[in-house]
Amino acid sequence: MRHLREKIEQRKKQSLYRHRRFLESAQSTQPVINGKSFLAFCSNDYLGLANDHRIKAAFKSAVDRVGVGMGASALMLGYHASHKKLEEALAEFLGRSSAILFSSGYMANLGVLSSLLSRHDSLYQDRLNHASLIDAGRLSRAKVKRYQHCDYQDLQRLMSADQSEYKLLVTDGLFSMDGDLAPMAELVAVAASMSAEVMVDDAHGIGVLGKKGKGSLELAGLDQQQVPVLVGTFGKAFGTFGAFVAGSDELIEMIVQYSRSYIYTTAPPPAIAEATLMALNLIQTESWRREKLQLLVQRFIQGAKQLGLSGSNSVGPIQAVMLGSAEKAVEVSEALWQLGIVIPAIRPPTVPENSARLRVSISATHTEQQIDRLLDALADICKRVDNET
Numbered sequence: 001m002r003h004l005r006e007k008i009e010q011r012k013k014q015s016l017y018r019h020r021r022f023l024e025s026a027q028s029t030q031p032v033i034n035g036k037s038f039l040a041f042c043s044n045d046y047l048g049l050a051n052d053h054r055i056k057a058a059f060k061s062a063v064d065r066v067g068v069g070m071g072a073s074a075l076m077l078g079y080h081a082s083h084k085k086l087e088e089a090l091a092e093f094l095g096r097s098s099a100i101l102f103s104s105g106y107m108a109n110l111g112v113l114s115s116l117l118s119r120h121d122s123l124y125q126d127r128l129n130h131a132s133l134i135d136a137g138r139l140s141r142a143k144v145k146r147y148q149h150c151d152y153q154d155l156q157r158l159m160s161a162d163q164s165e166y167k168l169l170v171t172d173g174l175f176s177m178d179g180d181l182a183p184m185a186e187l188v189a190v191a192a193s194m195s196a197e198v199m200v201d202d203a204h205g206i207g208v209l210g211k212k213g214k215g216s217l218e219l220a221g222l223d224q225q226q227v228p229v230l231v232g233t234f235g236k237a238f239g240t241f242g243a244f245v246a247g248s249d250e251l252i253e254m255i256v257q258y259s260r261s262y263i264y265t266t267a268p269p270p271a272i273a274e275a276t277l278m279a280l281n282l283i284q285t286e287s288w289r290r291e292k293l294q295l296l297v298q299r300f301i302q303g304a305k306q307l308g309l310s311g312s313n314s315v316g317p318i319q320a321v322m323l324g325s326a327e328k329a330v331e332v333s334e335a336l337w338q339l340g341i342v343i344p345a346i347r348p349p350t351v352p353e354n355s356a357r358l359r360v361s362i363s364a365t366h367t368e369q370q371i372d373r374l375l376d377a378l379a380d381i382c383k384r385v386d387n388e389t
């Protein structure tokens with residue numbers, strides 16, 4: 001076990017050691033940690049639905065009717081009427097033929113890429129795609145090529161030298177650590193000119209982006225024909241748990257037949273599907289949440305600009321404050337913690353070397369005063385840290 005200790009010590013020496021703080025309250029902008037209330041900017045509960053009373057009521061009532069555990073995989077009588085109802089509602093909301101539920105976004109990405117691709121195919125990934133897509137690409141055995149972040153010309157250059165019969169391009173819709181948007185229209189145009197298909201993982205966009213909350217494809221005005229594979233997750237704007245893939249009937253049937261992370265795992269609890277159905281209803285009817293979120297995001301962006309903080313090119317709820325070294329990111333995060341504000345430092349290997357940052361995530365349930373409190377704290381801390389160096 002000595003090599004394990006050495007590996008752990010190495011993380012500590014490089015300021016890359018991670019520890020888990022535990023939450024003693026519901027997920028919220030003001031969570032209780034170690035018996036103390038904090039102001040937090042670190043959940044993906046962008047619309048403030050994770051503790052919503054209507055979603056909780058839907059969950060409880062479903063538990064009373066259909067129990068907790070599904071007790072079987074989907075193909076072994078674990079496919080419940082509640083799952084089917086949610087799949088149909090998602091497909092209708094997103095203007096797609098069909099949808100299928102997965103237990104998590106990580107599993108959805110593994111399931112789709114490994115069932116769609118073989119070793120004769122090519123997979124094109126944005127360099128900053130989420131880890132689950134990177135891992136899924138490896139598992140698929142396809143030839144993987146990574147293009148520069150959001151650089152569709154680089155994509156075109158790589159694709160034009162490719163003789164593979166089937167080419168798939170996959171990108172985050174809204175990038176998870178930088179919060180910027182993929183240039184969907186340009187990516188789709190390049191893919192079309194090269195006879196490649198497109199898949200979007202819109203884990204952070206669905207619910208949040210677009211007037212109707214349909215995500216980055218609504219913003220870009222793209223449909224199922226242009227982007228045949230769409231992945232979304234419920235653990236973020238929906239405030240629940242799990243994920244889905246939406247597309248043609250053939251795509252969904254292919255997943256049922258071939259996707260190992262769909263077939264060989266216990267199906268999600270049906271009560272989660274009922275709670276998620278309620279969340280979908282709120283996403284559609286309570287557009288004020290998206291509007292309020294956008295106001296708060298704009299307030300943060302303008303304040304950060306006035307302070308001269310270096311950010312990413314984001315107009316969404318994920319705002320990066322770029323700090324460079326892991327040491328500096330940890331120092332700023334610790335200083336915020338001392339002031340009762342929680343924002344974890346994001347460091348390699350989650351992000352590339354020398355791009356450590358604070359990942360500020362904003363929710364519709366934050367207030368303007370809380371955004372200002374964060375900006376004031378950042379102004380003081382960053383000035384002090386810069387003077388020390």
Ligand SMILES: Cc1ncc(COP(=O)(O)O)c(C=O)c1O
Nearest residue numbers: 104105106130132176203233235
């Ligand atoms: C872009 C993206 N895809 C997939 C996932 C994984 O989703 P889940 O947390 O449901 O496994 C995440 C999140 O953590 C993500 O950011």
